[in-house]
Amino acid sequence: MGQVGRLLVIGVGLIGGSFALALKAAGACREVIGVTPQREAGEQAKTLGVVDRAYTHLPEALGLLQPGDLVFVAVPTLAVESVFAQLKDYLPAGVTVTDGASVKGSVRSAAEKVWGEMPSFLVPGHPIAGSERSGVSAARDDLYRDHRIILTPAPDTGADHLRRVVQAWQAAGAEVLEMSVEEHDEVLAATSHLPHVIAFSLVDTLAHDAENENIFRYAAGGFRDFTRIASSDPVMWRDIMLANREAILKAIDLYSLNLSSLRSAIASGDSAALMGVFTRAKAARDHFTKMLAKQAYSETMQAQEVTFIAQPGGTVSGKLRVPGDKSMSHRSIMLGSLAEGVTEVQGFLEGEDALATLQAFRDMGVVIEGPHDGRVTIHGVGLHGLKAPPGPLYLGNSGTSMRLLAGLLAGQGFDVSLTGDESLSKRPMNRVANPLREMGAIIETGPEGRPPLLVKSAGQLSGIQYQLPMASAQVKSAVLLAGLYAQGETSTVEPAPTRDHTERMLQGFGYSVERDGARATVCGGGELKAARIDVPADISSAAFFMVAAAISPGSDVTLEHVGINPTRDGVIHILRAMGGDIELQNTRTVGGEPVADIRVRYAPLRGILIPEAQVPLAIDEFPALFIAAACAQGETVLTGAEELRVKESDRIQAMADGLSVLGVSANPTKDGIVIAGTSGGPVFTGGTVDSLGDHRIAMAFAVASLRARDTIRILHCANVATSFPNFAELAVGSGLKLQQL
Ligand SMILES: O=C(O)C1=C[C@@H](OP(=O)(O)O)[C@@H](O)[C@H](O)C1
Numbered sequence: 001m002g003q004v005g006r007l008l009v010i011g012v013g014l015i016g017g018s019f020a021l022a023l024k025a026a027g028a029c030r031e032v033i034g035v036t037p038q039r040e041a042g043e044q045a046k047t048l049g050v051v052d053r054a055y056t057h058l059p060e061a062l063g064l065l066q067p068g069d070l071v072f073v074a075v076p077t078l079a080v081e082s083v084f085a086q087l088k089d090y091l092p093a094g095v096t097v098t099d100g101a102s103v104k105g106s107v108r109s110a111a112e113k114v115w116g117e118m119p120s121f122l123v124p125g126h127p128i129a130g131s132e133r134s135g136v137s138a139a140r141d142d143l144y145r146d147h148r149i150i151l152t153p154a155p156d157t158g159a160d161h162l163r164r165v166v167q168a169w170q171a172a173g174a175e176v177l178e179m180s181v182e183e184h185d186e187v188l189a190a191t192s193h194l195p196h197v198i199a200f201s202l203v204d205t206l207a208h209d210a211e212n213e214n215i216f217r218y219a220a221g222g223f224r225d226f227t228r229i230a231s232s233d234p235v236m237w238r239d240i241m242l243a244n245r246e247a248i249l250k251a252i253d254l255y256s257l258n259l260s261s262l263r264s265a266i267a268s269g270d271s272a273a274l275m276g277v278f279t280r281a282k283a284a285r286d287h288f289t290k291m292l293a294k295q296a297y298s299e300t301m302q303a304q305e306v307t308f309i310a311q312p313g314g315t316v317s318g319k320l321r322v323p324g325d326k327s328m329s330h331r332s333i334m335l336g337s338l339a340e341g342v343t344e345v346q347g348f349l350e351g352e353d354a355l356a357t358l359q360a361f362r363d364m365g366v367v368i369e370g371p372h373d374g375r376v377t378i379h380g381v382g383l384h385g386l387k388a389p390p391g392p393l394y395l396g397n398s399g400t401s402m403r404l405l406a407g408l409l410a411g412q413g414f415d416v417s418l419t420g421d422e423s424l425s426k427r428p429m430n431r432v433a434n435p436l437r438e439m440g441a442i443i444e445t446g447p448e449g450r451p452p453l454l455v456k457s458a459g460q461l462s463g464i465q466y467q468l469p470m471a472s473a474q475v476k477s478a479v480l481l482a483g484l485y486a487q488g489e490t491s492t493v494e495p496a497p498t499r500d501h502t503e504r505m506l507q508g509f510g511y512s513v514e515r516d517g518a519r520a521t522v523c524g525g526g527e528l529k530a531a532r533i534d535v536p537a538d539i540s541s542a543a544f545f546m547v548a549a550a551i552s553p554g555s556d557v558t559l560e561h562v563g564i565n566p567t568r569d570g571v572i573h574i575l576r577a578m579g580g581d582i583e584l585q586n587t588r589t590v591g592g593e594p595v596a597d598i599r600v601r602y603a604p605l606r607g608i609l610i611p612e613a614q615v616p617l618a619i620d621e622f623p624a625l626f627i628a629a630a631c632a633q634g635e636t637v638l639t640g641a642e643e644l645r646v647k648e649s650d651r652i653q654a655m656a657d658g659l660s661v662l663g664v665s666a667n668p669t670k671d672g673i674v675i676a677g678t679s680g681g682p683v684f685t686g687g688t689v690d691s692l693g694d695h696r697i698a699m700a701f702a703v704a705s706l707r708a709r710d711t712i713r714i715l716h717c718a719n720v721a722t723s724f725p726n727f728a729e730l731a732v733g734s735g736l737k738l739q740q741l
């Protein structure tokens with residue numbers, strides 16, 4: 001059934017003609033009538049099949065319309081008023097009118113001038129689509145497909161009229177948005193009108209140059225890409241400039257200011273300022289391109305929905321290098337940004353979480369080059385050099401980013417808000433907000449201490465002695481980072497050892513950290529000096545392949561250059577206690593962190609009671625360890641691990657649910673789990689498990705396939721890119737039968 005009866009298009013060019021073709025192609029209207037002042041243009045539109053009938057005289061065409069029909073005014077912006085004047089006298093009742101003009105303020109003024117108010121049948125609109133080509137011969141039925149249409153209805157716009165216009169655009173394949181006239185005109189001034197001003201002016205400038213022939217002869221792709229829109233219709237663009245004057249002037253003024261500061265940077269040879277503009281622009285443009293493609297920061301996260309299909313069986317073998325340590329990658333960006341001088345990082349994890357931290361510091365004015373193959377160059381701004389970001393800092397899925405930043409930002413002289421994705425928005429933040437408030441920070445949270453966080457400028461912080469109620473490196477780090485800005489000493493005392501990368505890296509940047517058993521102390525008012533950071537491979541990522549080799553007979557895998565910091569090596573101790581065959585080779589110290597190649601060969605496993613002291617040292621490795629437990633003879637019991645319930649998912653419940661689906665008896669307890677293992681043969685049935693968007697749950701169940709009887713499908717795996725973007729590739733390369741859909 002058609003969305004509209006007849007469609008009357010006034011002005012049969014690219015915009016009007018494409019709308020007509022799209023509705024015809026969708027079978028969404030009964031007939032198209034075109035009105036154009038030149039008879040030949042009307043004839044051409046008929047010949048091209050764009051209209052069924054063509055008129056030169058608007059009142060005559062209007063006389064054919066009935067209630068339920070639609071008029072599309074597609075004339076240059078400044079001609080809209082004269083069209084409205086004719087509609088006033090000849091438009092039959094019940095007919096809907098919309099338009100495609102690029103400026104909405106002038107359409108509203110024209111309507112008010114003609115009718116004295118916005119008539120209820122008028123639904124102003126603007127398709128955000130076009131081409132530098134113009135005229136009916138350029139019209140295409142897919143011009144609007146997957147493009148956005150902005151409608152700016154008035155409070156009195158009739159609901160039926162609005163619905164008719166929305167449905168017509170949807171039939172053309174477009175996505176319909178609504179906004180106010182003012183907002184529309186400002187957004188378009190910045191994103192469309194200003195670029196056209198610049199393109200027209202640049203080409204005009206060059207064309208007047210005496211050497212222009214040569215210039216155009218040698219102008220290659222860049223010039224062509226950048227100036228394509230200077231071939232657009234001059235009349236249309238003249239009209240837009242006149243109709244949206246105020247908003248365009250504002251956009252030109254802001255741009256002129258930035259262009260002249262770029263000029264000064266070039267004139268004075270200010271390389272840092274140039275790198276600042278170029279790296280920020282590149283990051284923004286790349287991010288924007290990915291946003292349009294509905295991707296996030298990293299290339300691997302191509303689709304919103306990723307499903308892993310893991311075929312049963314196989315062994316793993318070979319030498320593998322998993323990506324850089326996530327905890328150290330975050331901290332390298334943070335401390336490098338706050339240091340004096342240029343910090344070079346290698347081995348940086350190019351995963352979503354670490355990239356979110358990187359982007360946050362770019363947003364706060366830090367010039368960061370890369371990452372290129374794990375290399376990042378950070379032009380430190382000093383402890384007091386961060387600038388207020390232009391908007392909220394979006395930290396995606398990353399708890400570490402949000403909690404450490406809360407501490408680091410608590411002592412800045414500006415307000416900043418921290419937001420995250422659906423999972424991060426459910427995670428507890430009072431564990432950092434409370435101690436920081438004790439230091440004098442002003443932090444607002446969402447309901448029940450959840451994100452978003454608003455960290456306000458609070459003046460001078462004071463040092464505290466903080467006894468951590470839970471073993472958390474994120475809480476410890478947040479307090480110590482705030483301590484850099486606090487008066488006097490700030491100490492943390494932890495109930496059990498947790499990862500100490502913050503303490504080690506601060507020392508690596510020349511900042512004194514006193515460590516005495518469970519206590520770590522910093523004194524405010526010092527200085528960080530740029531450093532070289534070599535980030536080893538992440539033991540939390542290596543853990544999936546360690547477990548893979550440990551459970552599949554015949555496996556022999558070596559994980560190269562893995563960080564084995566004693567606050568992170570719980571997975572080695574636990575697997576060994578279960579009977580795992582693990583050899584540390586080539587143990588060495590790199591940049592203050594112990595590193596080794598870890599060789600794991602298959603050996604039968606047995607269930608154990610996991611020592612509670614190991615829990616914080618293996619906190620992220622439990623999803624993988626639960627798979628090992630399911631493949632071990634006897635029962636494995638975990639206690640003292642309630643922290644697992646507040647990670648990217650409730651990891652105890654998520655794993656218990658998935659294990660049960662796969663036929664393993666797994667009983668969750670308040671602070672742990674009891675898993676009944678099976679030795680020998682297939683352990684897991686096939687089935688579909690939900691990773692709940694938690695990267696470590698997804699990877700753990702992929703590893704389980706090595707001992708499965710049937711195919712395992714794992715849902716919602718896109719977040720694997722947060723910590724291990726090339727997991728599937730390495731998994732397949734080493735022997736898993738994994739497919740990503
Ligand atoms: O400080 C860090 O880099 C991290 C600390 C741990 O979190 P908690 O501090 O919440 O235990 C860990 O789970 C997380 O993946 C990274």
Ligand SMILES: C=C(OP(=O)(O)O)C(=O)O
Binds near residue numbers: 620
């Ligand atoms: C808990 C994790 O990370 P975060 O807290 O940074 O989201 C993790 O990587 O397992």
